[in-house]
Amino acid sequence: xxxxxxxxxxxxxxxxxxxxxxxxxxxxxxxxxxxxxxxxxxxxxxxxxxxxxxxxxxxxxxxxxxxxxxxxxxxxxxxxxxxxxxxxxxxxxxxxxxxxxxxxxxxxxxxxxxxxxxxxxxxxxxxxxxxxxxxxxxxxxxxxxxxxxxxxxxxxxxx
Amino acid sequence: xxxxxxxxxxxxxxxxxxxxxxxxxxxxxxxxxxxxxxxxxxxxxxxxxxxxxxxxxxxxxxxxxxxxxxxxxxxxxxxxxxxxxxxxxxxxxxxxxxxxxxxxxxxxxxxxxxxxxxxxxxxxxxxxxxxxxxxxxxxxxxxxxxxxxxxxxxxxxxxxxxxxxxxxxxxxxxxxxxxxxxxxxxxxxxxxxxxxxxxxxxxxxxxxxxxxxxxxxxxxxxxxxxxxxxxxxxxxxxxxxxxxxxxxxxxxxxxxxxxxxxxxxxxxxxxxxxxxxxxxxxxxxxxxxxxxxxxxxxxxxxxxxxxxxxxxxxxxxxxxxxxxxxxxxxxxxxxxxxxxxxxxxxxxxxxxxxxxxxxxxxxxxxxxxxxxxxxxxxxxxxxxxxxxxxxxxxxxxxxxxxxxxxxxxxxxxxxxxxxxxxxxxxxxxxxxxxxxxxxxxxxxxxxxxxxxxxxxxxxxxxxxxxxxxxxxxxxxxxxxxxxxxxxxxxxxxxxxxxxxxxxxxxxxxxxxxxxxxxxxxxxxxxxxxxxxxxxxxxxxxxxxxxxxxxxxxxxxxxxxxxxxxxxxxxxxxxxxxxxxxxxxxxxxxxxxxxxxxxxxxxxxxxxxxxxxxxxxxxxxxxxxxxxxxxxxxxxxxxxxxxxxxxxxxxxxxxxxxxxxxx
Numbered sequence: 036x037x038x039x040x041x042x043x044x045x046x047x048x049x050x051x052x053x054x055x056x057x058x059x060x061x062x063x064x065x066x067x068x069x070x071x072x073x074x075x076x077x078x079x080x081x082x083x084x085x086x087x088x089x090x091x092x093x094x095x096x097x098x099x100x101x102x103x104x105x106x107x108x109x110x111x112x113x114x115x116x117x118x119x120x121x122x123x124x125x126x127x128x129x130x131x132x133x134x135x136x137x138x139x140x141x142x143x144x145x146x147x148x149x150x151x152x153x154x155x156x157x158x159x160x161x162x163x164x165x166x167x168x169x170x171x172x173x174x175x176x177x178x179x180x181x182x183x184x185x186x187x188x189x190x191x192x193x194x
Numbered sequence: 195x196x197x198x199x200x201x202x203x204x205x206x207x208x209x210x211x212x213x214x215x216x217x218x219x220x221x222x223x224x225x226x227x228x229x230x231x232x233x234x235x236x237x238x239x240x241x242x243x244x245x246x247x248x249x250x251x252x253x254x255x256x257x258x259x260x261x262x263x264x265x266x267x268x269x270x271x272x273x274x275x276x277x278x279x280x281x282x283x284x285x286x287x288x289x290x291x292x293x294x295x296x297x298x299x300x301x302x303x304x305x306x307x308x309x310x311x312x313x314x315x316x317x318x319x320x321x322x323x324x325x326x327x328x329x330x331x332x333x334x335x336x337x338x339x340x341x342x343x344x345x346x347x348x349x350x351x352x353x354x355x356x357x358x359x360x361x362x363x364x365x366x367x368x369x370x371x372x373x374x375x376x377x378x379x380x381x382x383x384x385x386x387x388x389x390x391x392x393x394x395x396x397x398x399x400x401x402x403x404x405x406x407x408x409x410x411x412x413x414x415x416x417x418x419x420x421x422x423x424x425x426x427x428x429x430x431x432x433x434x435x436x437x438x439x440x441x442x443x444x445x446x447x448x449x450x451x452x453x454x455x456x457x458x459x460x461x462x463x464x465x466x467x468x469x470x471x472x473x474x475x476x477x478x479x480x481x482x483x484x485x486x487x488x489x490x491x492x493x494x495x496x497x498x499x500x501x502x503x504x505x506x507x508x509x510x511x512x513x514x515x516x517x518x519x520x521x522x523x524x525x526x527x528x529x530x531x532x533x534x535x536x537x538x539x540x541x542x543x544x545x546x547x548x549x550x551x552x553x554x555x556x557x558x559x560x561x562x563x564x565x566x567x568x569x570x571x572x573x574x575x576x577x578x579x580x581x582x583x584x585x586x587x588x589x590x591x592x593x594x595x596x597x598x599x600x601x602x603x604x605x606x607x608x609x610x611x612x613x614x615x616x617x618x619x620x621x622x623x624x625x626x627x628x629x630x631x632x633x634x635x636x637x638x639x640x641x642x643x644x645x646x647x648x649x650x651x652x653x654x655x656x657x658x659x660x661x662x663x664x665x666x667x668x669x670x671x672x673x674x675x676x677x678x679x680x681x682x683x684x685x686x687x688x689x690x691x692x693x694x695x696x697x698x699x700x701x702x703x704x705x706x707x708x709x710x711x712x713x714x715x716x717x718x719x720x721x722x723x724x725x726x727x728x729x730x731x732x733x734x735x736x737x738x739x740x741x742x743x744x745x746x747x748x749x750x751x752x753x754x755x756x757x758x759x760x761x762x763x764x765x766x767x768x769x770x771x772x773x774x775x776x777x778x779x780x781x782x783x784x785x786x787x788x789x790x791x792x793x794x795x796x797x798x799x800x801x802x803x804x805x806x807x808x809x810x811x812x813x814x815x816x817x818x819x820x821x822x823x824x825x826x827x828x829x830x831x832x833x834x835x836x837x838x839x840x841x842x843x844x845x846x847x848x849x850x851x852x853x854x855x856x
Contacts, residue, residue: 038195039195039196039197039198039201040197040198040201042198043197043198043201043202043205046198046201046202046205046241046242046245047201047205049238049241050205050209050235050238050241050242053234053237053238053344054209054212054234054235054238055231056230056231056234057226057227057228057230058231058233061227064226064227066226067225067226067227067311068224068225068226069220069221069224069225069226069229069312069316070312070313071313071388072313077390077391077392080392080394080848080849081391081392082539083847083848084393084461084848085461087848088458088459088461089377089461091459092459092460092605092606095459095604095605096604096606098663098666099604099605099667100670102659102662102663102665102666103612103615103662103668104602104603104604104608104616104662105604105612105618106609106611106612108609108746109604109607109608109609109612111719113606124424133729138792154539159660173548181259
């Protein structure tokens with residue numbers, strides 16, 4: 036009985052100390068604000084999701100076309116729309132990325148991944164990551180299928 | 195030491211209340227340290243639950259019958275191995291086990307996501323704390339495993355049907371599945387509370403959902419095997435309410451795992467996914483309520499049970515909370531994206547969702563109907579196998595076909611000409627298989643014939659998918675066939691892991707169709723030396739033997755099995771008499787042919803004192819494919835779960851801001 040009570044009290048004390056730890060370690064916190072994303076960060080995340088969705092869809096369409104699940108005609112129709120979506124997302128991201136880079140403090144900069152090419156390279160028509168659609172039928176001989184999009188520097192296509 | 199167990203549960207309750215209240219206040223007012231403190235409280239509640247469980251395990255190992263729970267679920271003759279089954283064999287112990295897994299999962303989930311989604315975790319903590327309050331409160335105030343009594347000389351023992359290796363694994367897996375569904379629910383609701391319209395919660399819980407779903411699936415399969423080898427009625431699934439209780443959340447989670455891909459790929463079905471994630475959790479709670487409230491035996495025992503009302507109240511609160519939150523956040527969840535075509539991958543996912551949810555709701559109605567009829571008319575009307583089998587055919591067969599059609603469709607749209615080309619092989623092979631089976635006499639069961647034909651379609655479509663994918667990969671990377679195949683799977687584990695799981699479901703369907711639509715049953719009363727015939731087998735009853743085991747008196751009838759002129763060995767079917775528990779169990783004998791997948795299944799239904807035995811024999815074709823499907827299911831789930839470095843890099847890029855500041 037006594038041992039049980041001692042062990043119970045020890046457990047309670049340990050739990051209280053652990054729960055109070057954030058206050059014990061930092062009793063007079065200069066900043067006690069919860070790290071919530073700003074409106075700009077939320078917007079950026081939304082655009083990143085839109086960009087990733089469009090680029091992933093481009094890969095998917097490319098893969099489905101190669102594996103015979105999408106006809107050439109459907110492929111041409113889909114790839115153009117998806118390229119536009121990806122380009123729009125990349126273009127919309129440009130100002131938020133610039134502003135984000137400006138706002139970053141120098142010491143924290145090395146920790147943040149730098150996944151995007153310099154803003155000048157984001158111009159959709161010349162962006163190397165977005166596959167060029169086939170030219171309209173009859174205009175030229177169909178070229179070799181475009182390279183699978185490479186949305187992230189250093190990563191390989193998923194096919 | 196019961197005091198320590200009680201103290202640990204009270205501490206766990208206190209910590210859960212703090213995690214919920216302080217966590218909600220901190221998240222609402224944006225208080226960093228208070229939020230961290232609430233998170234620590236949730237983690238500490240796991241430590242308190244571990245202490246409570248250790249106290250109970252120690253009491254079982256010491257045969258401390260001063261603990262009422264130990265005295266009611268163990269005995270001195272109970273083998274030590276089954277002490278662990280006894281831990282969750284009763285109501286109080288199983289609730290404690292629920293709490294242990296819940297707090298353990300909660301601690302792991304918040305720790306794993308604390309850097310990548312701190313603002314989301316701030317809202318997840320109070321939701322998880324709220325669920326932990328309910329279970330710890332039940333254990334402290336309503337149904338404590340630490341009640342004490344003057345110790346009797348020996349305990350009442352454990353239900354003999356639980357004295358089986360399956361029962362060491364089956365309940366654990368089911369609990370891991372049930373409780374695992376709490377995590378996606380908490381992150382989904384946390385995301386709504388945090389007013390986040392992004393998909394961070396899906397990314398955070400993708401593996402939790404898949405793992406919980408996998409545990410539920412394998413747990414049910416092991417439960418079916420337990421029923422097959424231990425309960426001894428000649429089958430593996432009886433549409434029992436307890437079995438249905440685990441099947442319903444599994445079906446809804448299956449729907450969620452598919453529809454969440456549509457949200458990830460196209461940003462659609464956000465409201466639907468929230469409803470599914472809440473539905474899966476509510477059904478998991480409902481399953482626990484069904485098994486623990488006493489309502490299954492009678493609505494009257496439900497009112498006598500201390501748990502029933504509390505569980506029903508908590509389920510009502512969870513439903514009201516989830517629906518209100520989803521309704522409040524509708525503007526955040528609405529999307530403008532629409533379905534491009536009815537012949538697309540996402541459309542096939544939508545069809546499969548409708549079928550899965552409809553199937554789940556019909557099962558729910560079958561479970562509730564006897565209870566409601568008793569409540570209204572005072573008379574219990576049972577819903578039996580034919581009701582469920584009808585809906586299994588109505589919803590299950592189209593679902594089986596969709597498993598073959600879906601992978602052949604492209605995202606967004608597929609033209610009719612392409613469809614004709616991609617379906618050519620699967621359709622041709624399945625029609626040939628169907629025709630051959632019809633010629634061989636499989637038409638005796640139309641649902642069975644359709645199931646086999648559809649299964650052929652799915653298998654061929656999976657093979658075609660792998661071949662086309664490997665060929666495309668080979669063309670892109672210039673790799674050899676084996677390298678191209680392995681890179682194909684490694685680069686898209688969810689997709690190809692999913693196809694392996696589809697293959698497992700097909701094997702399951704073939705096994706179920708074979709063993710339920712084409713089985714043969716014979717019954718005979720035999721004296722030693724007499725024989726019975728069944729589907730080409732001759733079963734000859736030789737003699738009766740008796741022996742004493744550690745905790746039971748065993749009687750076995752030895753039966754020689756012959757097929758034509760060749761001997762197939764001896765079966766030993768009989769009964770075990772457990773003197774402490776005062777119960778008798780059927781011990782069936784099974785002769786498996788691992789080449790054909792067929793089983794000869796023998797039950798000694800009645801053993802007379804003069805040595806006469808009343809036998810029931812069954813031949814179940816292809817039944818072993820059901821168990822084989824389990825291994826393939828595990829393999830597919832592991833492939834889909836396996837971490838992907840490329841995916842991690844991509845997500846670190848997307849959510850990097852949070853990681854960088856944490």
